[in-house]
Amino acid sequence: MKNIRAEKITEEVKEMCILANHYLSSDMNSRLNNAVNVEESPLGKKILNQLKENLEIADKEQIPICQDTGMAVLFVDIGQDIHIEGGLITDAINEGVKKGYTEGFLRKSVVKDPIERVNTNDNTPAVIHYNVVEGDQLKIILAPKGFGSENMSQIFMLKPADGIEGVKEAILKAVKDAGPNACPPMVVGVGIGGTFEKAALMAKQALTRDFDDRPTKEWVRNLEDEMLERINRLGIGPGGLGGSTTALAVNINTYATHIAGLPVAVNICCHVNRHITRIL
Amino acid sequence: MEHKIKLPLTSEAIEGFKSGDYVFLTGELYVARDAAHKRMNEALDQGNNLPIPIKNQTIYYMGPSPARQGRAIGSAGPTTASRMDKYAPRLLDLGLKGMVGKGKRSKEVIDAIVRNKAVYFAAVGGAGALLSKCIKESEVICYDDLGAEAIRKLYVEDFPVIVVIDSKGNNLYETAILKYKKD
Numbered sequence: 179m180k181n182i183r184a185e186k187i188t189e190e191v192k193e194m195c196i197l198a199n200h201y202l203s204s205d206m207n208s209r210l211n212n213a214v215n216v217e218e219s220p221l222g223k224k225i226l227n228q229l230k231e232n233l234e235i236a237d238k239e240q241i242p243i244c245q246d247t248g249m250a251v252l253f254v255d256i257g258q259d260i261h262i263e264g265g266l267i268t269d270a271i272n273e274g275v276k277k278g279y280t281e282g283f284l285r286k287s288v289v290k291d292p293i294e295r296v297n298t299n300d301n302t303p304a305v306i307h308y309n310v311v312e313g314d315q316l317k318i319i320l321a322p323k324g325f326g327s328e329n330m331s332q333i334f335m336l337k338p339a340d341g342i343e344g345v346k347e348a349i350l351k352a353v354k355d356a357g358p359n360a361c362p363p364m365v366v367g368v369g370i371g372g373t374f375e376k377a378a379l380m381a382k383q384a385l386t387r388d389f390d391d392r393p394t395k396e397w398v399r400n401l402e403d404e405m406l407e408r409i410n411r412l413g414i415g416p417g418g419l420g421g422s423t424t425a426l427a428v429n430i431n432t433y434a435t436h437i438a439g440l441p442v443a444v445n446i447c448c449h450v451n452r453h454i455t456r457i458l
Numbered sequence: 459m460e461h462k463i464k465l466p467l468t469s470e471a472i473e474g475f476k477s478g479d480y481v482f483l484t485g486e487l488y489v490a491r492d493a494a495h496k497r498m499n500e501a502l503d504q505g506n507n508l509p510i511p512i513k514n515q516t517i518y519y520m521g522p523s524p525a526r527q528g529r530a531i532g533s534a535g536p537t538t539a540s541r542m543d544k545y546a547p548r549l550l551d552l553g554l555k556g557m558v559g560k561g562k563r564s565k566e567v568i569d570a571i572v573r574n575k576a577v578y579f580a581a582v583g584g585a586g587a588l589l590s591k592c593i594k595e596s597e598v599i600c601y602d603d604l605g606a607e608a609i610r611k612l613y614v615e616d617f618p619v620i621v622v623i624d625s626k627g628n629n630l631y632e633t634a635i636l637k638y639k640k641d
């Protein structure tokens with residue numbers, strides 16, 4: 179049995195909030211660098227260069243990459259052999275979010291109630307997904323999610339007869355509808371299978387997967403490659419102002435589903451696809 | 459084409475803008491997003507005056523991150539303009555001339571842009587750190603309680619934007635995509 183102190187979790191989450199909002203993961207950086215070289219539109223190239231420059235300024239001057247520092251989404255894998263002491267894990271995480279967003283000069287973008295809409299002023303509560311796993315580690319993935327792109331996400335409850343062609347159409351529809359609103363070049367997270375909520379959760383989780391960490395199933399890998407190519411033929415381009423870089427990556431997660439269904443969730447993310455992992 | 463423009467916008471400047479042009483703005487820029495628009499709309503409904511002089515002005519749809527000490531503002535890129543579509547035609551009819559944001563606009567907004575000879579610019583979404591460097595001063599002028607959504611007045615220098623919808627109603631989001639579409 180391993181003991182982990184709640185304050186330790188708070189400290190880690192605080193740091194993660196600040197780091198995630200100032201630095202992108204290396205796979206994101208290398209896709210962006212590559213996009214600058216292959217972009218066909220001059221204006222598109224100019225915008226991609228500005229995005230690179232933006233990342234440099236964010237780093238050097240400690241200004242968040244984007245002013246929408248997001249709602250904090252966390253995926254927490256709890257090894258069943260650990261014990262958390264000194265408080266409730268959910269409270270510890272929310273305290274970390276509060277400290278990170280306050281001390282890190284991040285924007286507080288959360289309202290307490292979806293209709294009454296009063297800002298909580300500390301960016302809590304976070305959206306936390308727990309999963310119990312074997313072992314004695316606590317794995318925390320933090321993914322601050324901006325809502326320009328979140329608002330353009332869609333879910334499709336397809337029929338089994340729609341098959342893989344139906345899935346492709348659904349993904350293309352979501353990307354086309356998103357267009358300039360989602361700050362392209364986008365990262366497209368897709369969840370196929372499960373139930374209504376499982377598909378959405380997989381789509382979100384797919385956004386946090388390293389681009390070089392490829393799915394084990396061949397048809398899924400092929401679908402990721404085909405969709406990335408087809409999305410980049412849509413012409414939307416950087417900023418939605420035309421070009422050949424509409425998406426930097428398509429990540430697809432899958433799960434078993436019901437004999438009567440084929441759920442497909444498309445979680446759109448912008449080029450500020452923030453995620454950071456810590457293992458305690 | 460590139461233009462260097464002093465704010466407030468003049469009719470001549472607006473007439474010279476074509477969808478796709480690159481523009482550097484210098485001068486005073488007002489900032490308002492969702493909650494501030496809702497309140498301005500309610501003020502008008504109740505027959506009250508707007509808290510800002512709207513005539514000939516430009517509104518930037520933005521909600522910044524907090525400024526570190528010694529800086530005018532934090533990260534400060536555009537937010538999605540379509541959420542302001544419900545309110546924009548009324549403000550345009552009252553004399554608003556420019557809007558800066560990102561993303562598509564409704565037909566009602568485009569009609570109001572043409573009717574009032576106004577312009578919709580896009581700033582690069584997700585480039586808030588870069589754009590903040592062009593913001594030299596920032597002051598909250600009302601609706602302070604809205605935090606990041608308060609109305610601000612900025613002083614910007616060579617703030618880079620792209621003309622998306624010009625005063626004739628040409629829309630870059632529609633025309634540019636066709637140029638690079640391959641299927």
Ligand code: SF4
Pocket residue numbers: 244245246247323324325326327328359360361448449450535536537583584585
């Ligand atoms: S969609 Fe992404 S890049 Fe665009 S404003 Fe929101 S968080 Fe920033």
